[in-house]
Every structure is written in C-alpha cells, then in structure tokens.
Amino acid sequence: xxxxxxxxxxxxxxxxxxxxxxxxxxxxxxxxxxxxxxxxxxxxxxxxxxxxxxxxxxxxxxxxxxxxxxxxxxxxxxxxxxxxxxxxxxxxxxxxxxxxxxxxxxxxxxxxxxxxxxxxxxxxxxxxxxxxxxxxxxxxxxxxxxxxxxxxxxxxxxxxxxxxxxxxxxxxxxxxxxxxxxxxxxxxxxxxxxxxxxxxxxxxxxxxxxxxxxxxxxxxxxxxxxxxxxxxxxxxxxxxxxxxxxxxxxxxxxxxxxxxxxxxxxxxxxxxxxxxxxxxxxxxxxxxxxxxxxxxxxxxxxxxxxxxxxxxxxxxxxxxxxxxxxxxxxxxxxxxxxxxxxxxxxxxxxxxxxxxxxx
Numbered sequence: 001x002x003x004x005x006x007x008x009x010x011x012x013x014x015x016x017x018x019x020x021x022x023x024x025x026x027x028x029x030x031x032x033x034x035x036x037x038x039x040x041x042x043x044x045x046x047x048x049x050x051x052x053x054x055x056x057x058x059x060x061x062x063x064x065x066x067x068x069x070x071x072x073x074x075x076x077x078x079x080x081x082x083x084x085x086x087x088x089x090x091x092x093x094x095x096x097x098x099x100x101x102x103x104x105x106x107x108x109x110x111x112x113x114x115x116x117x118x119x120x121x122x123x124x125x126x127x128x129x130x131x132x133x134x135x136x137x138x139x140x141x142x143x144x145x146x147x148x149x150x151x152x153x154x155x156x157x158x159x160x161x162x163x164x165x166x167x168x169x170x171x172x173x174x175x176x177x178x179x180x181x182x183x184x185x186x187x188x189x190x191x192x193x194x195x196x197x198x199x200x201x202x203x204x205x206x207x208x209x210x211x212x213x214x215x216x217x218x219x220x221x222x223x224x225x226x227x228x229x230x231x232x233x234x235x236x237x238x239x240x241x242x243x244x245x246x247x248x249x250x251x252x253x254x255x256x257x258x259x260x261x262x263x264x265x266x267x268x269x270x271x272x273x274x275x276x277x278x279x280x281x282x283x284x285x286x287x288x289x290x291x292x293x294x295x296x297x298x299x300x301x302x303x304x305x306x307x308x309x310x311x312x313x314x315x316x317x318x319x320x321x322x323x324x325x326x327x328x329x330x331x332x333x334x335x336x337x338x339x340x341x342x343x344x345x346x347x348x349x350x351x352x353x354x355x356x357x358x359x
Contacts, residue, residue, distance in 0.1 A: 018059035026055040078318060079127030079135045080110040081120060088290040089260070089307060093138050093159055096311020104319055104326060106133070117141045124150060134318035136311075141203075155321040157314035159307070160205060169317045171310045173336045175205045178303040179212020180219075181338045182257045182285040185301070187220045190346045191255040191283065195228040197242040197267060199259040206234070209259050209287060227251050232263045239266025247274070254347035255283040261290045261302055268296070268343075283344040298342035309333045 024031040029048050037052050055061070080097055082090040097108055109127060113120035120142050127135060128150075135150060139160045150156050151167030162172045186194050196213050199206025210229070217224045230245050232238035239258060243266070246253065258264035264286035268278060276282055278298065286293060289304035312331040319325050 018061040020061075022059055023052060023055045023061050026059065027051040074133050074322075075131045076106050077130065077132045078106050078108050078315065079124070079130070079132035080108045080138065081124055081127070081135065081140060082110055082112050082138045083115050083140055085110075085112050088262070088292065089288055089305075090138050092290070093307040093311040093314075096308040096313075097136055097315045098311075099308075100312040100315035100319070100326075100331065104324055106319065106322075106324065108136075108315075113140050115141060117143075121146065128153060133322055136314050136318065138311075139205075155318055157318050159310045159314055169314065169321075171314055171333060173305050173310070173333070175208035175336075176212040176215065178287060178305070178336045179209035179257070179259075180216045181212070181336070182287065182303050183213045183216035184219070185338055185340065185344065186255045186257065186283060186285060187216060187222065189255075189283065189344060192222060192347075193225070193228065193251075193253040193255075195230070195246050195253040195256045197230055197232045197239060197246075197256060197258045197263050199232060199234045199263070201231055203234075206259055213257055225251065228253050232259060234260050234262060236262050236266035236269075239263035239268075240270055241266075243267035243270040253282075255285070255344070257285045257287075259287055261286040261288045261293050261300065264300060264302070264343075265292075265296070279343050279345040281348065283347070285344060289339050294341070301341045301344040302339055304337050304339050306333050306336075 020031050020034050024034045027034070027048070029052060033048055034052055037049055078097070078101060080094060082094055084090060094108070094110055101108055109130065109132060111123040111127060113123055117140075120140050124135065124142075132154065134155045134157070137147060137156060137158045144161070144163045144165070147156060147158060147163065147168060148165035151165055155167050155169070157169045157171065159171045161170065163170050183194060194217075196210065198210050201207070214224060227249060228246070228251060230242040232242040239262065242263065243256070246256070247270070256267060258267055264284055268284060271278055271282060278284055284300070286300050286302035287305070288307070289302045293300035293302050309331055310333050313333050316326065316330050320330070
C-alpha cells in the first residue's frame with residue numbers, strides 16, 4: 001500500500017545560525033564592538049565584554065573563522081614545532097602553550113620535527129603555508145639564522161635556546177647552572193666518584209649540562225675521571241645502554257648525574273634488574289623534573305626545568321605581539337632549581353674510604 005503524502009517524514013528545517021548582528025542586538029552594542037571582542041583587536045569595556053559573552057552563550061553563536069580569516073588576513077592559529085610527540089618534556093611545554101591560548105580565540109597547530117633539521121624546515125613550511133599568525137619552536141636543530149629568517153614572516157618564540165634577533169622572543173633556563181646544582185648536591189653528600197650519563201654531543205643543552213658537571217668538580221677542587229662520562233641520547237634506551245657500559249667498565253663510582261630524567265629512568269631499570277639499591281648503593285640525579293619522576297619508587301632527585309611555564313610565557317608573548325595579549329599579567333618563569341627527593345644519599349662507608357684514597 002502506498003504511503004500517503006501526510007505519512008511521509010519530512011526533514012526538520014535547521015534553525016538559522018545566529019549572526020554578529022543578532023549578538024550585537026541582544027548585547028546592546030554595535031556589531032563592530034562584537035567583532036573587536038571576537039578578534040581581540042582592541043580593548044573593550046568590561047561591562048560590554050560581559051554582555052557580548054552572555055549573548056554569545058544564549059544564542060549559541062559560532063563565528064565563521066574561515067570568513068573572518070579571509071577578511072582580516074589572520075587565521076587565529078599558532079604553529080608549534082615540537083620534536084617528539086610522545087616526549088613528556090615537549091608535551092609539558094605544549095600543554096603550557098595550549099593553556100595560555102585557551103580563551104584567546106587562537107588555537108595551536110602542533111607538528112613534530114623528530115630532531116631532523118630538514119624535517120623541521122619542511123614542517124615549518126607546512127605551518128607557514130597554512131598562514132599561522134605566529135610560531136613557537138620547542139628545541140630542535142634549526143640554526144639561529146634559519147629561525148631569524150622565519151621571524152621576518154611572523155613573530156617567533158623559541159624555548160630552550162638563547163638567541164637575539166628581530167621578531168624572536170627567547171625563553172631559556174640556565175643549563176650550566178642546572179648541571180652544576182645536580183653535581184654539587186652529590187659532592188656535598190660526600191660523593192667523589194661521580195659518573196655522568198650525558199646527552200647527545202651535538203646538542204647545546206647536553207653540552208651545557210656537562211659543562212655544569214665539570215664546573216661543580218672544579219669548584220670543589222675535584223678531578224673528573226673521563227672514563228666515568230658516557231654519552232646517551234636523552235631517551236630511556238640510551239640510559240639503559242649507558243648504565244650497562246658504566247657497570248661493565250670496572251671503574252668505581254657511587255653516584256650518577258643523568259643529563260635528563262628519561263635517561264635516568266632507563267639507568268634505574270638496569271640497576272633494578274641487577275639488584276643494585278638506589279640510593280643505598282648508588283645515588284642518581286636527573287634533569288627536567290618530568291611529572292613521572294615524583295611518583296617513581298623511590299621518587300627522583302632532579303633539576304626542575306619549568307617547561308610548562310615557558311610554554312605559557314611563549315604563547316603569551318606571541319599573543320602580545322599579535323595585539324591580543326590577555327588581561328592577566330605575563331606568566332613568570334621561575335629560575336631553574338634542584339628538587340631533592342629520595343634517589344640521593346651519602347655514599348656507603350666503604351666507598352667513602354676508596355674515594356678518599358683515590359684523591
């Protein structure tokens with residue numbers, strides 16, 4: 001039996017989307033004021049801002065970002081070049097960026113460079129082709145000259161390197177001082193034979209942390225045994241390999257300064273498998289203070305880098321460059337510091353005696 005026309009279901013007509021004019025009428029302001037609030041192009045009185053925000057919520061207004069971008073030349077996006085998406089260090093900085101951009105009308109686009117300069121340049125070109133309004137570079141191996149060139153096209157904030165160039169804002173924590181603090185802590189506990197699992201020799205932060213390790217020894221009037229310095233790769237696997245190399249070397253040592261927390265995690269796994277107690281038999285210090293380090297058994301003594309705060313500050317600085325700075329004050333990045341937890345203690349008595357004879 002054929003259905004009658006009245007029994008056929010007809011699609012519901014979609015309600016018309018609210019417009020800027022609708023928001024303006026409800027809020028009692030001009031459409032231009034609504035646009036200024038949406039774009040962050042200028043400061044608006046707080047009572048007008050609240051009225052517009054209430055109208056937007058009531059009308060469920062969704063701005064047409066594509067159309068707005070075509071008119072203004074802005075895409076309201078910030079490109080973020082990281083290195084490894086799975087890295088807790090870079091993830092923490094990216095979280096800081098995202099938190100600072102929340103509510104600003106800008107959104108991050110995150111791409112990895114995998115510590116490959118050619119790939120980093122390719123990914124940045126991708127971001128530039130998408131007309132990002134600004135760029136945040138987390139670490140990496142692009143040269144300062146390449147970053148300075150990028151800053152001629154849009155403002156750039158860099159995290160983890162010191163540089164000065166027009167259009168570039170740099171956020172850096174003192175890596176030499178961090179390495180010095182970590183090693184000084186072990187020396188003050190009585191350690192004299194301290195090993196170092198270094199980062200990759202071609203990375204400036206690894207070089208500077210090693211420099212801090214050497215500096216603390218010089219300040220204490222102690223010599224460094226080159227045999228106790230083993231290069232890692234800033235990853236857990238590299239920490240495993242480096243610790244196995246140290247243990248196989250036959251050289252005495254009572255403590256290890258690891259160039260980052262991830263290296264320490266790998267080194268600690270080797271010690272666990274061999275039944276070496278931390279810190280009773282061997283003390284360990286890391287670098288970065290990644291969140292997992294607080295919850296390991298035992299919790300890790302490490303140098304805190306304020307990566308989340310640097311991410312926040314970098315995003316805030318770009319928003320300021322774009323004329324869209326939040327009303328809140330700029331985030332403050334605290335100085336690098338040592339977090340003493342439970343992977344460090346004085347060396348065993350027998351080791352102290354051996355170290356005294358070695359001096």
